[in-house]
Amino acid sequence: MSHPQPTAASTSRPPWTIRVATVFGIPIRIHATFLLFLAWVSVINSSANGIAWTLFIVAVFVCVLLHELGHALVARRFGVHTKDITLYPIGGVAVLEGRPKPKQELWIALAGPMVNVVLSVVLVGFLFVFEGGFSHLMGGAQKITLLDFLLVANVTLALFNLIPAFPMDGGRVLRAALAMAMPEARATQIAGGIGQGLAFVIGLIGVLQQSIVLMLIAFFIFLGASQEISSTVTRSFLQGHTMADAMQTRFRTIMSGDSLERAANMLLDGSQHDFPVINGDEVLGILMRNNIVQGLSMDGPSAYVASVMQREFKSVSPDAPLESAFELFPQADPSPILIFKEDRLIGMLTLENLSEFVMLEHAKARSIGR
Ligand SMILES: [Zn+2]
Incomplete structure (x- = not known):
């Protein structure tokens, strides 16, 4: 019997974002509000100025992207993968998979602002070569160029992000x-x-x-x-806890050849929403509540469980750290984690289990503190 492969959490995509590129294997996304922001800028600065402003803003966001890539590439050196980078009108966010150690986090956090420091130094060099230094800025009447604008943007990005307070890099x-x-x-x-x-x-x-x-x-x-x-x-x-500490061990499974009518009855019989689908000893998939509902409306009550179940599921060993459940429950995929010991299904962990566990630990910690 083949061991089920854990499905990666990276299949979910954040809502309202558009994937525009992939750099170093990292998906780059733009949030829809960012496009609205660009449209707004070009409209309020109508005529030729609008195009120039839009260009300025795109250039600044390339710098923001380079900043986020700075985080991502240093994280990669430590073996921490970046799920994606999303650009919002207020800045960028690089989502790391997994948790870096404190010393690694220090370097990963510093890498972003350092990119802007390096860009600032390069831009100062360009200013001296192409515009004879800062003197043209002192005149006052002259137009601000793209170079000036980018320099101000990068110095601001570096300083703002180094403020020693969450959620900034500092x-x-x-x-x-x-x-x-x-x-x-x-x-x-x-x-x-x-x-x-x-x-x-x-x-x-x-x-x-x-x-x-x-x-x-x-x-x-x-x-x-x-x-x-x-x-x-x-x-x-x-x-310090493992999957075994929080998983439920009493749950029902359903046979792949059972009908959706039986699945619907099991859903109503108890509080369980999601059922591991088995055939003999083998786990074939998972039947979620929405699979049952959708299957009933599309194929009717006599359809087989196997035809509507979800074939991909998350599987871990009972000794896996409970913390790793965080990465296994991305926003778009609340399906339970199945716990296998030597290829045998022994437990199931739902989001509900996890939040109950946290609630109980919180209560215990409070009573000890008293
Ligand atoms: Zn940053």
């Missing part, structure tokens, strides 16, 4: 440095707390100056910092 550098001396969850709380404080100050300035842009930046910084804190705290509850 926050990751700070977290990584702190994590060398204290537990990671604590380090994240400190770096995230600074981020939330900073967001508050920027938001306050935004309100006083009536600047929508500053208020938006404050909002995104606050959101990013809060998400990082909660995901790290959740992870810290999973650390």
Whole structure:
């Protein structure tokens, strides 16, 4: 019997994004709002100016992309794969698969801003060669060129990202440095707390100056910092546990030759939503609730389970770290993880199991703290 292959989490794609290229094997995506933003810029700066502005913005986003590639390529040196890079109107995001160690995270986080530092130095060189240095800027009346614009953009990108607060790269550098001396969850709380404080100050300035842009930046910084804190705290509850600790061992399976009518009855009989599909000892796939619903409406109650089941499923061993469940439950694919011991199905882990486990660990930690 062949051992089932775990399906990679990388098949899901973030919603509202368009894949525009693949660089170093990494899919590059653009969020739909970014295209809206470009359209808006070219409309408000109508006539010939609009085209120039659109060009400026595209050039800046090439720099943002190079920044993200800096993160991704250094991560790759440490064996950490990048799932994809998405460009949003407010910047770029490189999503790493897996969790780098603190020392690795430090270098990965620094790599992005360093790309902008190098680009700034190169741009200063170009300015001196083609425009005779900064003197043309001092005149005031002269037009700002693409070179000037890009230099300002890169210096801003480097400085802004080095602010030592989550979710900026500087926050990751700070977290990584702190994590060398204290537990990671604590380090994240400190770096995230600074981020939330900073967001508050920027938001306050935004309100006083009536600047929508500053208020938006404050909002995104606050959101990013809060998400990082909660995901790290959740992870810290999973650390040191295995799949066997959280999996359910009492669950029902369904035969591949059973009818959808039987599957529908099993769905109503208990609280289980997803059923491993078996034939003898072999697991062939998984039957999810939506497979049953769709199958019933397309093929009717007498159709076979095998014809509508999902053939790809996630499989791990009971000793696998529970933390790895995070990578196995991407947003678009909530199907349960099946746990095999020597090719025998012994357990199942659903998103619900995982969140219950976190809830219980949280409660235990609180009672110990009291
Ligand atoms: Zn960065």
